[in-house]
Amino acid sequence: MKQSEDIQKAVECMRKGGVILYPTDTVWGIGCDATNAEAVARVYKIKHRDDSKALICLVDSDARLQRYVRNIPNVAWDLIDAVDKPTTIILDNAVNLAHNLIADDGSIGMRITNEPFSHELCFRFQKPVVSTSANISGNPAAQNFCDIDPELLSAVDYVCESRRNEHKPHKPSSIIKLSEKGEVTVIRK
Template sequence: MNIADIISEALDVLKRGGIILYPTDTIWGIGCDACNEEAVRKVLALKKRNEAKSLILLASDLDMVARYIDIIPPIAIDLVEVNDAPMTIIYPGAIVADSKGGAAKGTSFGLALSVVAEDGSVGIRIPIVNSAGAIFCNKLIYKLRKPLVSTSANISGEPAPSRFSEISKEIIEGVDYVVPESFIVEERGKIRFDDSATGKSSQIIKLGVNGEVKVIRF
C-alpha cells in the first residue's frame, strides 16, 4: 500500500469521529480530530487517562496554530523557525469550540475542551519533515485541515513504546484504524516508519502570556 492510500483511509476514519494509531516524527501515537470532543474522549478512555490532563496536538504550520490560539507570542515564531528537533510548544489562550475567541476570529469552531489544560493552555507541535512519520503527519493534517491529537500509544502510567512492536494488543485493538508499519515507494520499495523516527518524546516548552519561557521537558 502506498502512503496516499494510507492517508485516505486514516482521513476517512478521522472525519467520522474515529481514533487512529499512527506514526509521528517522534514515537507512535493515538490520534483523532482535535476539534471533536467525542473522539477525544474515546482516546482518553482507551488510555485510561485522567481527563484533567491535556493532550498534545500536531499542526501543519503556524497559520493553523494561529486559528486556535488567541495570540501567538513572538518568541514562538522564533522557536519554530530555528528549531531542528521535535518540539512541543504550550501556548496560552487556547480557543475552545463555540467560545468567544472563536467568534472573534470569524470561525464557529475551536478545539475540543478536553485537549485544553485547566489554565487554558494547549500544547502544539509542528512536525519537522525529517522522517517518514513526519511526512505522513503533515500530509494527513493538511488533508484534515484541523489539528490532530497526538498522545503516546500506551495505557496511562505504562512506558511509552518507542517502536510499533512494543505497542500493546489492548491499544491496537482499541483504535478504529491502525496505520501499517510500512508503505511502498515505487522507486525505493518498502519504507518502514520506525526506521526514521526518533523513538523518543519531544521537547516541551511552555510560553506565558507575558512572554515567559519555561522548559518542561528537554
C-alpha cells in the same frame, strides 16, 4: 499500501469521529480530531488516562496553528524557527478545539510537524490532530509499531500501515511552556 492511501483512510476515520494509531515525528501516537470532544474522550479512555492531564496536538503549518491559539507571542515563532528537533509548545488562549482538550488554564500543547507522514496527515485533515503517545498511561511510549500494546491495537478504529517495519529509537518531543507575556518554562528537554 501506498502512504497516500493510508493517510486517506486515517483522515476518513477521524472525520467520522474515529481514533487512529499513527507514526509521528516522535513516537507512535494515538490520534483523533482535536475539535471533536467525543473522540478526545475516547482517547483518554483508551489510554486509561485521567482527563485532567492534557493531550497535545499536531498541525502542519504556522497558519493552522494560528487558527487554534489566539495571540501567539513573538518568542514562539523565534522558538519554532530555532529548534532542530520536535518541540511541543504549550501556549495560552486555545480556541476552536474540543473543550476537554484544553487545560484548565486555557492552554494547549501544539507542535508543527515536518515529518512526512504526520505532516501530510495534518495537511489532508485540515484540522489539528491529537497526538498522545501510543501507550497505556504509566507505561513506556511505543517508539516503534512493534512496541504497541495489543490492547491499544484493538481499541482504536484504524491502525496506519506506514512505517510499521521501522526499528529505530524515537524520543518524545521536548515540551516548552510559553506564557502570553513570553515567559519560557522548559517542561521536558
